[in-house]
Amino acid sequence: MSEKRLPLQSEDIKKIIPQRFPFLMIDRVIEASPDKVVAIKNVTVSEHFFVGHFPGQKVMPGALIIEAMAQAGIVLYRQKFDNDKVLFLSSVKVRFYNPVFPGDQLKVVVTTIKLLSKMGLFKAEAFVGEKKIAEAEIACGSQDAKTT
């Protein structure tokens, strides 16, 4: 992976991961190595998902926190491998500790457990300030990985 200047802004991130609006869940990458990636998601009141989640009580969906972790995980994988195939989730073990509200800045920290050429396993943690939001272990595989 070629050396990139940090932080990576959204246009740099779009060169690394295939997700786009309204499904791009990381705004900035402030740290990136094959062992660790730290990404930021600024959660605004204008997020499309707040329309329905929930009317009158805006809470960021946990599924999208997992998505932010997974997207940071793709950045992590791409620090080691140049494979541009889409990565699919294969396993997610997650625990949520606190909710995320409009105005929060979500910091996602992913660290490598094991990266292979067509699949990866990593640990992910999400924080708002010092407060832990969620912790997960996520496995993903490239679309051309053999699944049997």
Next chain:
Amino acid sequence: MVDIRQGVLEIVSTVLEKAPGEISLDAHLVQEVGADSMMALEILAALEKKYRIVIPEEKLIEMTTVNKIIQLTEQSMKGGKKK
């Protein structure tokens, strides 16, 4: 080494979400037990952590039965520990 056999079987059964007694040591994990390569990655990572070894990627395709995984683990342990 009984404890390695026990440890490997424990890891495999946890990842595959099966009771240890349900997995025969020579059963093909993909064809007979219902595993796939993504589960093999989780098994590999758990073995590396538990036994402080490094298993190279090319060994993944050899991890077809519990007995083969035990052999592989023993070989890796003899081959030198992770610093």
